[in-house]
Amino acid sequence: MTQLTGSVETPTIPLAYDLTWTALVAACVALTVAALVSIFRTPHDRMASKFWWSALVVVIPFVGAGVWFLFGAPPLRRAQAERSS
Template structure:
């Protein structure tokens, strides 16, 4: 294994930045959305932080209201 290969750390850094960015974007979206049930923001936030890839993906696919509802 070549330890002088700078590509491996770069790819790892990009992955970390993407995961952190996705998590932050999901958290911002969660807190800007109105929820019908109490505690909904809390549980979506917990899911997003505990499962940093699956949580935001679940939020954007299933939890976030449709774009039409957000515009009006």
């Protein structure tokens, strides 16, 4: 192998792209974990509903967590009233 002398280019991506993707992945992981914790802390009528909600969040993390927080999670006031009684 012949090694060239002079300038060496690194085949890496720019730092801004790397940091942006890292932040997006970290946010997706945090949202998924928060949704799973919320699912398991919420009382459900059937155990199967916990399974299907958590399966949705694990298979389609960002969309599944968003759907859970928009439609599946109980409203905050109702959840606080259930805990206090």
